[in-house]
Amino acid sequence: MKNTILFSDVHLKPAGEATASREGFLSFLRGINPAHTDRLVCLGDLFDFWLEYRHAMFSGYFDVLRVFADLNQAGVALHLVCGNHDFWAGESLQRLTGFIVHHEPVRLPFGGKEALLLHGDGLNPKDYGYRLFKRIARNPLAVSLFRRVHPDAAMAIARFMSRGSRTITQVDKPAAGPEARYVREHAHHLLRGNAADIVICGHAHAPVVERITTDKGEGLYVNPGDWPNHRSYVVFENDTFTLRHFE
DSSP: EEEEEEOOOOOOOGGOOOOOOHHHHHOOOOOOOTTTTTEEEEEEBBOOOOOOOOOOOGGHHHHHHHHHHHHHHHTTTTEEEOOSTTTTOOOOHHHHOEEEEEOEEEEEETEEEEEEEEETTOTTTTTTHHHHHHHHHHHHHHHHHHHHOOOOHHHHHHHHHHHHHHOGGSSSGGGGGGGHHHHHHHHHHHTTTTTTTTEOOOOOOOEEEEEEOOOOOOEEEEEEESSSOOOOEEEETEEEEEEEEEE
């Protein structure tokens, strides 16, 4: 039986900003064998910034998009649960790669059970700035206006904002930071409320496969972690989720 590979928070930079993390991720993708894997699931923030234009694309992502397209053409299903860095993903990404793009939490089958998948951003009640930004950035008018900016300028603006923003990656130990705590607590709440048997999140930059006691017996919280800090991912095979690290 083939497996499912789950990963999150890669925060890919364009090719002109090549890093060891980026090259490592490309090696990871190129090492996936479609004979053994039939599904890839990204829990958000695949890109550090993604915006779709009608007749243009960011050329700095071409090599990554090509690898995803090759995997999809070889029979691997691709799913992206949008995060706070790539929530503008849509039809263009799907056309270029074959990704099925989910803008809201989605349920997918894993063996004989169903899992609830979500990125996990916006759960921190004290992060008023991000909640306001999220509301504005997802407004159709704001998206339409930003698309009028030249792609080179749009990427430059996005990179500047990314460097200056208060992001989870600026915490010395993300796994011990507030975002990781809020994501974990939310997953526990969903599991204990019987909203799902399995909850899979990203955003926390804290890799974990954790069993939770519930009224129904036991639930599972899964977080693949991130690529820049941990190079971690999760493999689902033979009804088991296993946390792994790419070397």
